[in-house]
Amino acid sequence: MKRSLSIAAFAAVFGASLIFSATSSNYVPVKAADVSDTNTVVNNQGVSDKTWSNKLTKAGYVFKLAKNIATTDGGLYQRKNGLLKKYSLKHAKKVFAKNMLFKIDRAISVENGSLVHIVSQNGKYKFWTNFLTGTYNVNGHKKSLKPLIKTEVEMITNTSKEKIAKKLVTAEKLANKLKGSDKKLAQESITQLKQWIDNEVFANIPVLLIGSL
Structure with a gap:
């Protein structure tokens, strides 16, 4: 639900x-x-x-x-x-x-x-x-990061708890495909996303998503 x-x-x-x-x-x-x-x-x-x-x-x-x-x-x-x-x-x-x-x-x-x-x-x-x-x-306007951001936003705004694990796998795959500074930003965002999954409060929202939610 x-x-x-x-x-x-x-x-x-x-x-x-x-x-x-x-x-x-x-x-x-x-x-x-x-x-x-x-x-x-x-x-x-x-x-x-x-x-x-x-x-x-x-x-x-x-x-x-x-x-x-x-x-x-x-x-x-x-x-x-x-x-x-x-x-x-x-x-x-x-x-x-x-x-x-x-x-x-x-x-x-x-x-x-x-x-x-x-x-x-x-x-x-x-x-x-x-x-x-x-x-x-x-950084949320970077074309290379858009697919990851879209997935993370979906997880935070309207994805059921039952589907979050599956989407997290997708997000990690998207992050691993990136290179250089973009990959670093993506991996930091994934780490913060996992913190949000464990504790769904504003303070745990990934920094990369500010302005995209």
């Missing part, structure tokens, strides 16, 4: 609720992600925000702002005293137009989803945004 609600659909719902709240009151209460907060458990499944943040940071400057940041009412936030204040759509469009690379240096779990803090490669821009809808991994 397939999952009744895909991660992509959940992310859309969460993103919409976050934007609505920010629009109506300018501030959205969230759990602060200070140093003392780094051991927060995601979904009570034993994955700390610190571990999650380290995994995302390790990927480096491979993220760009998603198009919806500049086509809706914006999705970039600043945080102060545990509250989020949204930047204007005009500012979001201006930043999006620069087509910069970002790194994720912090991820936090909140009541209805997850947020990430991103830093531009030139160090001039820093924002909070939605985990799955605010950015995308540029």
Whole structure:
């Protein structure tokens, strides 16, 4: 039996609720992600925000702002005293137009989803945004990796548990066919995918899939 609600659909719902709240009151209460907060458990499944943040940071400057940041009412936030204040759509469009690379240096779990803090490669821009809808991994646009990504996305969003093992074999075969840096990225993604299979929480979603779900 397939999952009744895909991660992509959940992310859309969460993103919409976050934007609505920010629009109506300018501030959205969230759990602060200070140093003392780094051991927060995601979904009570034993994955700390610190571990999650380290995994995302390790990927480096491979993220760009998603198009919806500049086509809706914006999705970039600043945080102060545990509250989020949204930047204007005009500012979001201006930043999006620069087509910069970002790194994720912090991820936090909140009541209805997850947020990430991103830093531009030139160090001039820093924002909070939605985990799955605010950015995308540029490696996810590589033609050579598309078949693997498609298989992994299917496993995460709508494949029954009974079929996951079979699809995992397919994903591993696709990864083994690749070469050089693409193969390394694929193998890292497979390792992270297996972690997700063991524990289906946002923190275990493969980094390569951010923006593809």
